[in-house]
Amino acid sequence: xxxxxxxxxxxxxxxxxxxxxxxxxxxxxxxxxxxxxxxxxxxxxxxxxxxxxxxxxxxxxxxxxxxxxxxxxxxxxxxxxxxxxxxxxxxxxxxxxxxxxxxxxxxxxxxxxxxxxxxxxxxxxxxxxxxxxxxxxxxxxxxxxxxxxxxxxxxx
Numbered sequence: 001x002x003x004x005x006x007x008x009x010x011x012x013x014x015x016x017x018x019x020x021x022x023x024x025x026x027x028x029x030x031x032x033x034x035x036x037x038x039x040x041x042x043x044x045x046x047x048x049x050x051x052x053x054x055x056x057x058x059x060x061x062x063x064x065x066x067x068x069x070x071x072x073x074x075x076x077x078x079x080x081x082x083x084x085x086x087x088x089x090x091x092x093x094x095x096x097x098x099x100x101x102x103x104x105x106x107x108x109x110x111x112x113x114x115x116x117x118x119x120x121x122x123x124x125x126x127x128x129x130x131x132x133x134x135x136x137x138x139x140x141x142x143x144x145x146x147x148x149x150x151x152x153x154x155x156x
Contacts, residue, residue: 001025005070008077013120018112020081024120025066028074032127035149037075039065039132040117043082045089052096058156060132068132068152076124078117118144 001010008025015022030036041062046052048062060068062079069075121129122144135151 003066005066008066008069011120011124013123015081015116018081018083018116020083022081022116022120023079024124025069025077025079026075026124027069030074030076030125032125032145035128035130036126037069037072037132037152038078038121038126038129039069039076040078040080040113040121041065042080042113045082046092046096054096058154059134060154064154065132075130076121076126078120080113080116114138114140118146121146 001008003025006027008027011024011026013022013024039060041048041060043049043062047054062077065077069077118138118141127145127147129146129148130150130152131148132152132154134153138148141148
């Protein structure tokens with residue numbers, strides 16, 4: 001699939017639990033024994049579709065993750081739907097001009113997102129991850145034969 005960042009192979013999946021269609025955008029060859037640049041990205045309509053910048057620490061946008069993968073010539077960006085309600089989205093809009101406030105997703109939602117992303121990465125043949133995101137401990141990844149060997153925070 002051609003993009004402004006280069007050509008990616010697009011894979012789609014069916015999420016039978018949460019609904020929606022998770023996608024993976026892959027550039028280059030993926031090998032289980034080689035480190036792969038990876039971003040598992042939950043879409044934020046304000047940030048990813050209209051370019052809103054939140055007060056507080058910057059994080060990887062979908063655009064920036066695709067650009068970084070293209071710069072390196074290989075990697076995977078998994079795109080997960082945001083199951084946020086319309087009301088919750090509307091309540092976050094004022095945060096764009098207010099002092100930083102922690103935006104939290106439920107713990108069960110986070111586990112679901114990590115699990116979905118891990119299954120997709122395993123299906124694509126990823127083994128060693130160079131994770132685009134802050135250093136975090138992801139319990140359970142070893143069950144998918146995945147290992148985070150590096151975390152790469154957003155440079156902004």
